[in-house]
Structures are given as C-alpha cells and as structure tokens.
Amino acid sequence: MTDGITALKTALPATAWTQDADIIAPHLVEWRDKYQGETPLMLTPRSTAEVSEAVKICAAHGLKIVPQGGNTGLVGGQTPQGEVLLSLKKMTVIRDVDIINNAMIVEAGATLQSVHDAADAANTQFPLFLASQGSCTIGGNLSTNAGGNHVLKYGTTKDLVFGVEAVLASGEIYNGLTSLRKDNTGYDLSRLFLGAEGTLGIITAASLKLFPKAGYTQRVIAAVDDPAQALKLLETCRAGGRLSMFEVMPRIGLNAVVKNIDGQREPFDAPHPWYVVIDWDVETESEGAALAKTLLVKAFEKDFIRDAVIAQNETQAAQILSLRENMSSGQKFLGGSIKFDITVPLNTIPEFFKKADAAMEAQIPGCRPVGFGHFGDGNIHYNIAQPVGMNKQKFLDHWQAVSETVFDIVGEFGGSISAEHGIGIMKKEDLAKRADPVKLAMLKSIKQALDPENIMNPRVML
Template sequence: MPGLDTLKSTLPRNSWTEDQDIIAPWLTEWRDKHFGKTPLMVMPSSTNETATIVNICRTHGLKIVPQGGNTGLVGGQTPQGEILLSTRRMNNIRSVNKVTNALIVEAGATLQNVQEAAAAADRKFPLSLASEGSCTIGGNLSTNAGGVHVVKYGTTKDLVFGVEAVLPSGEIYNGLTDLRKDNTGYDLSRLFLGAEGTLGIITAASLKLFPQPGHVQRAMVGLKSAADAVRLLDHCRQGNHLTMFEVMPHIGLDLVLKHISGQRRPFASPHTWYALIDWECESESNGLALAEQKLGSALENDLIQDAVIAQSDGQAAALLSLRENMSAAQKHNGASIKQDITIPIDKIASFIERADTAVFKIVPNCRPVAFGHFGDGNIHYNIAQPENSAREEFLARWNDVSETVFDIVDSLGGSISAEHGIGIMKRETLAKRADPAKMALLRAVKNAIDPDNMMNPRVMV
C-alpha cells in the first residue's frame, strides 16, 4: 500500500513496526472485550514526527487510532485496520514552574511519572486512578479521566491549562499556556479534553499543580446502607478537607479478599457497605483528630457501624489496595456486565434499589457489585453472572441489562458515561439517548475539525 510504504520510508526505523508479535499486546484491551488489527504501529518521538505521520496519512487517505497506555475501558484505543499511533515514546517532562504551578509534559508520559515529577518539585498533581502506572497523560486528557480525587480537585478537565495537538490537517495547535485568565475566544484546548482522539492527537499538555498537603488521613468505615453512605458523605465533607470518598459493597470486598493476594480484612465482622475516606490536613496530629471527631460523631449518630483509622502509611496503603483491586478481583468472578454511570448524589440509594430490582427480573440470581466514586455520584454498576451459570448465556443479556439501567439513569437525571467515555461501546447508546441538539453540535465540531473522518473514525460520533 503506497501510504504504508511512504510512512516506512519517511520515518526513522525505530518509529514504526509491522511485527505483529510486537503489536499484539496493544490490540487487546484490559477487559479482553475488544480485539483489534492494524497493518502498522507508528511510534513518533516528537510532535513534528507526529505531524509528518498525519500529513502522510491524510495524503494517502489512511485513518489513525491514537493510543496511550491502552487502559481505556470503552474500546476507543483499539484499531480495526487503521494505523495505530502510539504516543508512548513522547514521554518527557518539558518543564515545571513552581511560581505559576504549571507542569508541561508530553502526552505519552504515564500519570505516575507526572505525579512523581510534581512531588519532586514539592507539588501535587491530584489526578489518581488505579491504572496510573500504565495510563498516559494523553489518554487521561482524551477521556477526561476522573478517579478518586474528583471530590476536591475535579476531573482532568479541571487540571489542565491547555494542550498541544496535531490536527487532522497536519497543523500543530499550540495551547501550552500557564495563564489562569485568557478570554480570547473559544477555549480551543478544552475541545480536545474528552474528545477520545476524534479531533487530533494530543502531543503535550500544560497541567495545573497544587500545594502538597501536610498529611493525608485515611479511614475506612462499615455502613448499613447506601443511603447512610450518602449521609456520611455530607457529614465528612463539612470543613472542606475531604479528598476521597469511595464506596464498595460487601460482595466487592469479599471478592478482593478471596482473589487478590496479600489483602487483609479491615473489620472483625462484615458490614453491608464500606466507605474509604481521605482528608487532607496540615499535619498528622490534625488528621487523626479530624478523623476521630468526624467518625466519633458518626458512630454516636448511628451513621456508621464501625471505623478503622489508618495510623501509618502502610495501613493507609493497605486500605486503598482493597478499593484499587475491586476491578481486578471481579475478573476472577466470571463474566460481568459493566456500566459506568453518574447520577445526582442525592439519588444514589434510590438508583441502586431500582436498578437491583430491575436487573434481578432480567437475570435472576445475578450478583450486583455497585462500587466506586460515590462522592461524585459515579457508580461502577457491575452485574456479575450468577454462580454456576453459563457465561455466554449471561453475556447475551448485556443489552437488555444495560438499556434497563440506562432508563433508570435517564429518569433520575444522570449520565450513561461518568468517566470512561463513549468509545465504540456506547456510541449507539449516545446517538439514541442524547438530546438531538447536542448530537448535532458534537457532529458539527467533528466535521469542522476532521472533515475526512480521519481521526479515530469509529468512535463517539
């Protein structure tokens, strides 16, 4: 194919491969749900090389799927014959400015590298996900990732000054500012945040840094109900120190203890629900006092049934590990029908009750594992297959279960995608359920920037 030959003859030899053994791991995603194919993986080392690739692809009518860490959960990074453009070699920290609190980083750096670079400058980059050792900043921006600190710091969109991106035209858009105020027209950088690679390739970003907290105090509590979890959230966020409020059900914790090695049971007796809580404080003594005061009054008011307050970094890490392994543990528990939804926080308990009742009617004896970022109204509403049931028969109900769940989400004023995005997995659902004016605007933006549908052509719109 002439386009492929031109890419291979133009790019440095280490910037491309057609060796399918090397490419294979990047064609299967984390859930083993989407499997891809590509004739060529290109791995540019710079923004200019990325622009060269885009120009060659445009000239020859080749389509591109950008990919960072391949941890996306909606199939958006998996090519089906398109050129796979991996950003992982563009991974330099370009600068850290402690006065403007800005860090400029290339798109292929992992989130963990960015957190470490910020910490080395005595600053905090607050985005935090269980996949942070593998996911890249470019992927985080393109999916507008959420994670466990949204309660205080917002989603990725709130943590970005601007981006540098290679457009489908081959031009380089430079939005690498550190200005906190700039009212000069549309906020173009933000178009790329949550665009899932459909508008161009993010090659670098200017990120917002924050002061390091003196101490992070962690605790875990046992609860009677999801409604109590929501009441506890309100109690815990008074005073403005709350940074994390994650909730998991008894079945979820049990799966982690059963399937993931090295985990410790946090409570002597089981509880129906658990919440994992972080507060940022000035010092360790402040943190302990705050946790004791908050959880003591919660116990007195029968809001919680038991509490463990971390007394060391090791204990804090062990508690977090229970939450972080929630997805990994479910892999050992047979098939799951998974949804990442948001609803207004005050409707969480009602959602869980209604959704559980509805899915039991479709799949009797199924096992709902509703967990996640309750502090943001974001629930990973996963339905595990009934014990001793046939996997394929269960997965055949995916659409029935999902549509039923989405009906409830819509009726409560929620969203069918909280933080994972649309990808190919929810593309049809979005088209069916979104406000027509919104769909028309999404398509108008896509057509204006990528009229030939060259960038991630099967995703989102």
C-alpha cells in the same frame, strides 16, 4: 492503502514505525479482553514534528488513524480495526516543571505515575489519581477526561489542565501550551480535545496545573448498612471542607478481593454490608486523627455507621486503599461481568441502587450487582456479576438488554451513561439513541469542522 503505508515507512525514521507482530500484539488487546484489534502498521513517533509528518501523509493517502496511550481505556476507543495505530509511548519527556506558575509541561505519552513522580520531586502535586496510573498516559487521561479518586476535591482532568498541544487532522500543530490563568480570546480550543477520545486530533503535549501537596492525608475505612447511610456519612465527612476522597465498596466486591488477591486483608473482624474509604487532606497527622475522630463520633452518635478503622500509618493507609483499587481485579473471580460507569445526582444514589438492583433481579434472577466507586462524585461503577453456575457467555449475551434497563433508570434520575470512561465503541449507539439531539448535532458539527475526512479515530463516539 499500500501506497500510504509505504509513504509512511519511507518518510519516517525507522524508529518511528513497526510492523513486527510481536511488538504490536499487546497494543491490539485491552484490559477487559472485550476488543481484539488489527493494524497494518504501528507508528511510534518521538516528537510532535514526527506526529505531524505522519498525519499529513495519512491525510494525503486517506489513511485512518487510531491514537493510543497506555491502552488502559475501558470502552474500546484505543483498539484499531484496520486503521494505522499511532502510539504515543515514545513521547514521554517532562518538558518543564514551573513552580512559580504552578504549571508543568509534559509530553502526551508520559505515564500518570511519571508525572506524579516529577511533581513530587519538585515538592508539589498533580492531583489525578487512578488505579491504572502506572500505565495510563497524560494524553489518554486528557482524551478520556479521566476522573479517579479525588474528583470531589480537584475535579476531573478537564479541571487540571491549562491547555494542550495537538496535531490536527490536517497535520498542522495547534499550540495551546500556556500557563495563563486568564485568557479570554475566543473559544477555549484546548478544551475541544478534552474528552474527545482522539476524534479531533492527537494530543502531543499538555500544560498541567500543579497544586500544593497536602501536609498529611488521613485515611479511614468505615462500615455502613447501605448507600443511604453512606450518603449521610458523606454529608458528615464534608464538614470543614477537607474531604478529598469518598469511595464505596459492597461486601460482595470486598469479599472477592480479600479471598482472591494476594496480600489483601479483611479490614474488620466481622463482615459488613458496605464499606467506605475516606480521605481528608490536612496539615498534620494529629490534626487528621482529631478530625477523623470528631466526625466519626458524630456519625456513631447519629447511628449511621457500624464500625470504623482510622489508619495509624502509611502502611495501613495503603492497605485500605488497596482494597478499593483491587475492586476490578477481584470481580474477575466472580465470572462474567456486565459493567457500567454511570453518574447520578448524589441525593438519588440510594434510590438508584434500590431501583436498579430490583430491576436486575427481575431481568436475570440470581445476578449479583457489584456497585462500587466514586460515591462522592455520584459516579458508580455499577457492575453486574453473573449468577453462580450460569454459563458466562449466556450471561454476557444479556449486555445490551441490561444496558437498556440501567440507562433508562439513569435517565429517570437525570444521570449520565458515561461518568468517566467515555463513549468509545462500547457506548456509541447508546449516545446516538439517548443524547439530546441538539447536543449530538453540535458534536457532529465540531467533528466535521476539524476532521472533515473523518481520519481521526473514525469509528469512535459519533
């Protein structure tokens, strides 16, 4: 180990590594304070060549590597436990914005926000929207196959990329930076790195797909009785094919946000059991207002909506979205929280809520389900807040038992135990236990083929 660390420090420029504990410290804790890491060395390469050089030395000395982007991952995959930490934070160059091919080549450490800004400056858009976009990086988004708020229109990150450049476990560089829309020349190798959570190699750059900007986005917040009504509203809102976002929030979550987060306001005069934030991408403001009115009137007539506010301007639209984006922050004020990121077929969401809520009450009486999120994709962040007054740690000790219950119910509905956050450390055992054995064997074969010495993020996923 010491020889390898010395070799890295000798071969790489002084700008490409640090052992300064103060600089490294923020990279060893993560957003949920669930994982605390340690590392003998943090690498901060500035180029693909430096990443390649570093990986070759690690491979030669048997050093294991954990890649890290913006450190916003929610399953512990970016936190080293004694491995070398390789941060992409200095690889932030937007290499090219190519309007003719609708493609953009960016380095892996570029934040999602900086990619949005560069696309916006060229009057186009990269349509991946996450609350963490100011910090998360394209490399992290690709490695976790991030989802976000507009998946129902544009798909997940996998659908937004032509190909990647990646440094393999051998240190060789795979160049898949194409903008070809058709290329049937064997396996789609770039895809292997998408959702791989750093276990197959280090993504150093990506060729992203660009899309025309909507002329105008019409936003609405609606109030409904329950998830069954939300599902009916979703069907209505899809008419015309303009729907781009459909997010739900329960009253308990919205209440925690407006009570505890600065600048947040109740959207209606009276409280309602559930809220839905809806976007339609249209050409003009007047088209948006007319579409929203027509569809909401239909919903009122059929009696599955309690109230609605149509955003009249950008400020109001931003205030509405801010309620949804603060759902996670607001929940911190409810005490301990056991969190799930699950997906089920859309038609089963109401039944999922009924069954899971009842099971939670039976398992921990008084606990408070806070299921919110990307309803339009069937993706619910099904979080359970502790009962009022219960000791936080005592509550969190139920995490594994509660997981078994929730994942059993997800399985009954044909859902997935990880919709968009990945497996990481958190769900590794659940994957091993619940995945189809053929799928698990295939995952392991691919890992073995590309990283036979298991140096790439070795404790994650498999």
